[in-house]
Amino acid sequence: MNNKTYPYYFSLGAMLLYVLLLVIPGVAGIAYAFTDWNSYDSAVHFIGLDNFRKVFSGENMYVSFIKNTLIFTIATIVLKTVIGFFLALLVNKGVRFRNFHRAVMFMPAVVPMLIVGLIFKSVLHPDTGLLNEFLLTIGLGFLAQHWLTDLNFAFKSIIGVDVWKGAGYIMVILLAGLQSIPKDYDEAAEIDGAGYWRRIWNITIPLLMPALTVTLVLNMLYGLKVFDTVYVLTNGGPGYATEVLFTGVFKEFSMGRYGLGTALSTVLFVFMTIIGYFVVKVMSREEDSH
């Protein structure tokens, strides 16, 4: 009851699509990253490390794309995890209409990022935007900013919008984690006289580690691939201040500089596949222990 009952060809369809459209382009990209492939010339020549030299030399803006991508990733990981964790703690106990609040806080996660971007183009508008008007109304008008065009605020605004969209999602995962922690530990520690924050720090967080790891991985994979948020809100501007890897890649694509764009993509491909390798390794080890 093996080969015949569970034939390998059942899995071929999924494998074929996966290999043809994800794996082969990714791996072939590594090869093309060493060429001058572009849209003006049908011939493709090997040019060694030139593309990578351009990416990393610092003469061009590419290093800042990578830097921005990393800043975005780290900032959103920290903010979404911290906010998501506190939301989960808040909603977990002692709140009425818990399911309602959970549903509302999760809602931004299902709305297309593109739409969220458009909505916040209005909310963050310097003259008519909801945020500045709100700040004026409560007497904090001096805090009003040109959120998306000011060099000092554009990238922070993008991160803020992304956190608004993603924190509820992280909350839901952490909430599920919280609810799987047996109450006994917490109660025992309380009887022993441990205060609220001490119990959070010494009991809740260690027991929440599996869920926190998952949110870390999810946020990281998402952050490194960010595109829609930046594209809609600032399209990389002002100047190149908010340009990330995938918006940079899209611009290379539009300009027909395929070799260089492929080199940029390959940097991300290699980096993320290595992360993926370790994630898969940990996951398969866990499975073996079951």
Next chain:
Amino acid sequence: MSTNRRLRTYMPWGKNVLVWIISLITIAPLILIVINSLKDSAQASSMGMDLPTSLHFSNFKTVFEQGKLAGSLWNSVLYAGVSTILCVLLASMAAYVYARRKSRLNRFSYLFMLLGLAMPLNYFTLMKMMQLLHLVNSQLGIIILYAAVQIPLSVFILYGFVGGVPKELDEAGIIDGCGPIRLFFDIIFPLLKPAAVTVFILAFLNSWNEFLLPLYFLNSASQWPMTLSVYNFFGQFQMQWNLVSADIVLTSLPVVIVYLLGQRFIIAGMTAGSVKG
């Protein structure tokens, strides 16, 4: 002691207020759009929280006509719907075989596929591949691409679930003379339904919300899904926020409905694996 008791009495009250404030902050931008989608263009130009002086449901009709929404609505339904069905079918068959027969090859195949959870797309070489397969600027092409992108996550969720379906059922089926295809479709697949629904909803939402893939791989406006049309519409009608808002409402409505109906499944899927550990 007394401060402790006071905290206990008042904390839930403070907590509830805080939760309401956070919920309001979360929902305010969405409500803003709904309110403004019903205003006339003069009133909507300030994009405030003030209620519409009169209700302009005609905005939705205008958007449908000028934004050619009917076409892109159909495209979105077609792309998200068909690719999701394809993805659920292929992913559940693969997950079933991988989970049931843990040979070296199957185990390697499964883990290899999980790498796809992290792998970013290379749009340049993917474009070349799509050209080779004659799938660029084609509706079939974008459907297959959507399905491929969703496969790793879908296989992952379904794989965990197949393990929970008793193997004795397979044996019983075989004794009754089922071939592998009948065994899977008549006996196993119906039992995978909760996970299949979860995967369906997640893949559907992701495909519906997809923006980057059609941006790269669909040139002609008549093939655009809702997300691309709404972006284009925004470019043309930037000054008429009432129309932009109406377009946003129409684009988001389907996913919000799917979300409200399938909330339980979405949360199950999104938390899959995160609490097992």
